Amino acid sequence: MPLNDRRIISIILEQCEEVEERCDGYRNEIVNVISDILEYERAHRVSATNIQKQINEKCDATAQFLTTHREQRDGTEESDL
Amino acid sequence: MKLLRAEFQNFRLLRDLELDFSCDPNRKLTVIRAANESGKTTVLHGLQWALYGDSALPDKGNGFRLHPIDWDVSDGRRVPITATVEFEVTSHRQAGKELRETRRRYRLVRSAFEDVDSAARRSASTVKLFALNDSGATPVNAPESLINDELPPELRDVFFTDGDRALSFIEADVALSTKRGRVQRAIRSLLGLGVIDDAIRHVNKAAAEVNRKAKRIGADSELKEVASRLEIQERQREKLELDLEDAKQQFASFDEKVNVVDRKIEATLQKGDREKLATDLERAQKEIGRLNKQLSVANKEHSGLFRSQSIATDLLAPMFTAAFGKLEELHDQGKIPSTTIPVLHDRLDAEVCICGETLKPGQPEGDTRRAHIQKLIKDNQRADEIREVITDLYYSAKPLQGEGSGTSSIWLEEYASVVERRDDIQELRDEAGRKLRALENQLDSLPDTDIQGLRATRNQYKSQRDNYLTKQSTIETQLASLKRDIEDLEAKRDRLLKEQKRGTRILAERDVIQDVMKVLRSAYERITNEELGKVSELMNHIFLEKIGADPEQGAIIRRAEISQEFDIIVYGPRDRTLNPDRDLNGASRRALTLAFILALTKVSQVEAPNVIDTPLGMTSGFVKRSILRTAVRESAQLILFLTQDEIAGCEEIIDKVGGKIFTLTNPALYPKILVNDPGVADRKVLRCECNHREDCRLCQLHSDAQVELAS
Numbered sequence: 001m002p003l004n005d006r007r008i009i010s011i012i013l014e015q016c017e018e019v020e021e022r023c024d025g026y027r028n029e030i031v032n033v034i035s036d037i038l039e040y041e042r043a044h045r046v047s048a049t050n051i052q053k054q055i056n057e058k059c060d061a062t063a064q065f066l067t068t069h070r071e072q073r074d075g076t077e078e079s080d081l
Numbered sequence: 082m083k084l085l086r087a088e089f090q091n092f093r094l095l096r097d098l099e100l101d102f103s104c105d106p107n108r109k110l111t112v113i114r115a116a117n118e119s120g121k122t123t124v125l126h127g128l129q130w131a132l133y134g135d136s137a138l139p140d141k142g143n144g145f146r147l148h149p150i151d152w153d154v155s156d157g158r159r160v161p162i163t164a165t166v167e168f169e170v171t172s173h174r175q176a177g178k179e180l181r182e183t184r185r186r187y188r189l190v191r192s193a194f195e196d197v198d199s200a201a202r203r204s205a206s207t208v209k210l211f212a213l214n215d216s217g218a219t220p221v222n223a224p225e226s227l228i229n230d231e232l233p234p235e236l237r238d239v240f241f242t243d244g245d246r247a248l249s250f251i252e253a254d255v256a257l258s259t260k261r262g263r264v265q266r267a268i269r270s271l272l273g274l275g276v277i278d279d280a281i282r283h284v285n286k287a288a289a290e291v292n293r294k295a296k297r298i299g300a301d302s303e304l305k306e307v308a309s310r311l312e313i314q315e316r317q318r319e320k321l322e323l324d325l326e327d328a329k330q331q332f333a334s335f336d337e338k339v340n341v342v343d344r345k346i347e348a349t350l351q352k353g354d355r356e357k358l359a360t361d362l363e364r365a366q367k368e369i370g371r372l373n374k375q376l377s378v379a380n381k382e383h384s385g386l387f388r389s390q391s392i393a394t395d396l397l398a399p400m401f402t403a404a405f406g407k408l409e410e411l412h413d414q415g416k417i418p419s420t421t422i423p424v425l426h427d428r429l430d431a432e433v434c435i436c437g438e439t440l441k442p443g444q445p446e447g448d449t450r451r452a453h454i455q456k457l458i459k460d461n462q463r464a465d466e467i468r469e470v471i472t473d474l475y476y477s478a479k480p481l482q483g484e485g486s487g488t489s490s491i492w493l494e495e496y497a498s499v500v501e502r503r504d505d506i507q508e509l510r511d512e513a514g515r516k517l518r519a520l521e522n523q524l525d526s527l528p529d530t531d532i533q534g535l536r537a538t539r540n541q542y543k544s545q546r547d548n549y550l551t552k553q554s555t556i557e558t559q560l561a562s563l564k565r566d567i568e569d570l571e572a573k574r575d576r577l578l579k580e581q582k583r584g585t586r587i588l589a590e591r592d593v594i595q596d597v598m599k600v601l602r603s604a605y606e607r608i609t610n611e612e613l614g615k616v617s618e619l620m621n622h623i624f625l626e627k628i629g630a631d632p633e634q635g636a637i638i639r640r641a642e643i644s645q646e647f648d649i650i651v652y653g654p655r656d657r658t659l660n661p662d663r664d665l666n667g668a669s670r671r672a673l674t675l676a677f678i679l680a681l682t683k684v685s686q687v688e689a690p691n692v693i694d695t696p697l698g699m700t701s702g703f704v705k706r707s708i709l710r711t712a713v714r715e716s717a718q719l720i721l722f723l724t725q726d727e728i729a730g731c732e733e734i735i736d737k738v739g740g741k742i743f744t745l746t747n748p749a750l751y752p753k754i755l756v757n758d759p760g761v762a763d764r765k766v767l768r769c770e771c772n773h774r775e776d777c778r779l780c781q782l783h784s785d786a787q788v789e790l791a792s
Binding site: 007008009011012015016018019020022030033034037038041042044045051052055056059060062063064066067070071 | 172173180226229230273276277279280283284286287290585586589590592593594596597599600601603604607608685686
């Protein structure tokens with residue numbers, strides 16, 4: 001890709017700082033998701049891939065991560081009560 | 082990406098040529114020294130053909146011969162043409178907290194066969210890409226994808242620049258929307274906005290998937306109904322966005338068409354306005370008609386002169402004089418006139434006698450005297466006939482005496498006046514005739530272009546362009562309203578999801594997608610705004626630095642910038658906008674385009690080559706050195722094709738930053754430009770390792786003075 005990856009990544013990392021930390025490690029997860037999405041896009045440009053499926057799955061996995069953490073947090077909160 | 086080496090076989094003058102390029106970050110300049118007509122532009126075309134195929138050739142390769150013009154058909158009527166380029170690609174990937182750098186080397190081989198005939202038909206070229214590693218070369222699928230990704234075709238003008246034509250971003254001969262489009266595409270592509278744009282599109286589709294999941298778990302509830310409505314609205318939004326893009330493209334397309342027709346009209350009008358010429362022609366014909374009438378009157382006047390009494394009196398003047406002499410003699414002798422009767426008649430008419438007494442009728446004395454005079458008249462009427470005739474002659478000729486005997490001729494004066502008037506009219510008539518002929522010739526020489534038709538076409542295009550502009554704003558309004566509806570529906574759907582058991586999972590997915598989208602969009606916006614500002618600022622800096630020493634331009638140009646609308650604007654004193662194509666001299670236009678290209682490459686931090694043919698033409702002294710210095714400083718890899726004249730004065734800079742320097746020579750330039758006979762029968766470019774300060778038997782050139790003397 002013509003754009004220097006480091007430049008894009010540094011901007012994205014800075015923008016990720018603005019993301020709400022919905023659970024522990026969530027922001028890092030988002031950084032990884034976006035990194036992977038850009039990697040998928042890059043690979044898709046070189047040779048066509050089922051990119052939509054890859055992105056859906058990636059988002060789904062992070063959603064699972066978030067749900068699990070939320071459930072754990074809610075469980076902890078309930079047991080505290 | 083960095084270019085490592087290139088190789089050409091049978092590509093025009095490059096029958097068998099190998100080039101290598103410097104990849105040393107401290108000496109990143111490669112100088113390919115070559116005199117004019119020694120293959121510089123051919124190498125530029127060859128590199129681009131290797132990477133992009135026929136679309137990179139002039140006229141997209143149509144009618145553009147690739148094989149050597151002096152190809153010997155005994156070697157075959159189909160010429161194999163090959164261009165090979167080796168390059169290195171560096172990529173980075175964030176792995177946890179670590180940024181990993183990977184360098185890969187590739188070899189791209191493009192080949193085609195071309196017939197040796199006037200049509201120079203050639204087969205579609207084939208491209209093969211190999212990944213180079215320690216174990217050799219491994220074929221890579223879909224080579225175009227990698228090239229399009231590393232050096233997108235829309236950036237061809239950024240990476241491969243013909244210095245003489247390095248104006249595609251600022252030239253006046255294209256519509257504003259076209260220039261804007263080029264600048265916008267170059268910036269977006271080089272800043273990587275394309276890849277983020279694609280990612281946003283795919284993540285958006287993932288968001289639609291979230292809604293479909295909500296619809297599935299909603300069964301027959303309100304959630305299903307809301308999710309279904311949302312689905313429809315999303316589809317509507319997608320359609321409107323496509324329509325909007327289409328309207329924008331159509332607007333730009335008709336804007337360009339208006340511009341093309343405008344240029345045609347302007348070009349035709351420069352040769353002459355057929356309509357105006359026709360009006361001028363009609364006016365000239367009327368003027369000729371009017372002058373013809375005047376001329377006819379003058380001619381009649383002229384011929385009338387020859388029928389006048391004055392010409393007769395003038396012609397008979399000597400005879401008149403002699404005759405009068407005789408008559409006067411008779412008169413003096415008292416033989417004539419037969420004075421009595423006319424005198425007596427005179428006296429009667431005058432009613433006064435010669436002696437002074439009254440002859441008034443009705444008075445007794447007058448009547449008496451009148452009766453006496455009338456008696457005298459009767460007595461005299463009996464005088465002899467000859468004397469009467471002579472007397473008549475004397476008196477009737479008397480009025481002519483003055484005319485015929487004078488020194489000046491009335492007729493001649495009249496003649497001179499009439500002829501002068503007629504000649505003046507004739508001159509005006511001749512002049513009008515010449516003007517008419519000139520207009521007719523001008524009209525005949527005009528191309529058969531229908532200006533009226535062109536104006537009608539232009540108006541049609543303008544009307545269509547305006548329609549698309551209206552359509553664009555209508556769609557934008559509809560989209561704004563639709564987005565508000567979608568937001569309302571999403572809020573409602575999310576509220577309903579919270580009430581569902583499985584809704585939490587879907588809401589988590591929505592949160593993830595929203596966060597990803599937010600990051601991508603803000604990154605996109607930031608790159609567009611901030612990075613565009615940086616490109617603009619750096620371009621201005623480089624540009625002013627390049628032209629700083631030019632007193633002529635330095636006094637006019639204050640700054641240059643890229644607007645938010647992607648227009649490259651140059652400002653003069655008091656912030657007056659200058660037209661880069663008209664108000665800037667050749668060196669400044671070249672400097673501005675190169676400044677834009679270098680700033681864009683630098684800000685994007687892209688590791689890409691800048692291959693520039695004759696970047697220092699039309700420049701000299703400090704400006705020339707300044708252009709070279711800034712180009713070296715701002716480039717990741719700089720490959721310059723320079724003539725000896727361009728190098729002159731820049732030797733010390735090249736000494737410091739030149740990583741690879743070699744010379745190309747065209748043997749066909751012997752003996753006019755080359756000193757020594759290269760002893761090569763074929764027309765082909767040869768390489769020697771002479772640097773910018775050296776000459777060898779092959780590349781040694783005659784001095785300019787010697788060349789001029791010889792020619």
